[in-house]
Amino acid sequence: DAGVTQSPTHLIKTRGQQVTLRCSPKSGHDTVSWYQQALGQGPQFIFQYYEEEERQRGNFPDRFSGHQFPNYSSELNVNALLLGDSALYLCASRGTGFTYGYTFGSGTRLTVV
Amino acid sequence: ILNVEQSPQSLHVQEGDSTNFTCSFPSSNFYALHWYRWETAKSPEALFVMTLNGDEKKKGRISATLNTKEGYSYLYIKGSQPEDSATYLCAFGSSNTGKLIFGQGTTLQVKP
Numbered sequence: 001d002a003g004v005t006q007s008p009t010h011l012i013k014t015r016g017q018q019v020t021l022r023c024s025p026k027s028g029h030d031t032v033s034w035y036q037q038a039l040g041q042g043p044q045f046i047f048q049y050y051e052e053e054e055r056q057r058g059n060f061p062d063r064f065s066g067h068q069f070p071n072y073s074s075e076l077n078v079n080a081l082l083l084g085d086s087a088l089y090l091c092a093s094r095g096t097g098f099t100y101g102y103t104f105g106s107g108t109r110l111t112v113v
Numbered sequence: 114i115l116n117v118e119q120s121p122q123s124l125h126v127q128e129g130d131s132t133n134f135t136c137s138f139p140s141s142n143f144y145a146l147h148w149y150r151w152e153t154a155k156s157p158e159a160l161f162v163m164t165l166n167g168d169e170k171k172k173g174r175i176s177a178t179l180n181t182k183e184g185y186s187y188l189y190i191k192g193s194q195p196e197d198s199a200t201y202l203c204a205f206g207s208s209n210t211g212k213l214i215f216g217q218g219t220t221l222q223v224k225p
Contacts, residue, residue: 004156033211040217042204
């Protein structure tokens, strides 16, 4: 059973560009959360999607947006990239009934130059 | 602002040593406390999810305790092995909506 799959694994973009990161949740999971991990810090919550809607959002600007598809997969979009957006972006999924545990992907490493 | 603090930031031990880390979190609006192990180049792996004050959980040589009234959790590793080398993250949940607030992690290196 595949866990959470993220693509691409690595990405280099130029300041001002836009980027789309993708996440396929674990089979049977319908809720997807995105986290940003900057160097030396713990993961920071960006937002969470359930039933194709953004349900909760962290302290990130509107440049960060997302989407969830009917098959529960999700995208994270970042517009007008800044150097400070360079980080590891993690996707995590869980099922309904809230079993409390999350399954994480191995992340997408984004470098903005 | 909700803050989750972990200590120490890093730890170097010899194989066979027992060790423990601390996670401090807000004592109000507690819902759940998660522990994850994160090995380099892999995904964070859930170790424990703890919800009740006084909870104690164990998985092999790793165990955890929870004190929600004073806002701390301890993770213990008995007889550390080189394969235990990883970053250990704790995360605080204040509701069942799913947002987790992570600490910065404790990086453990076990020398053979």
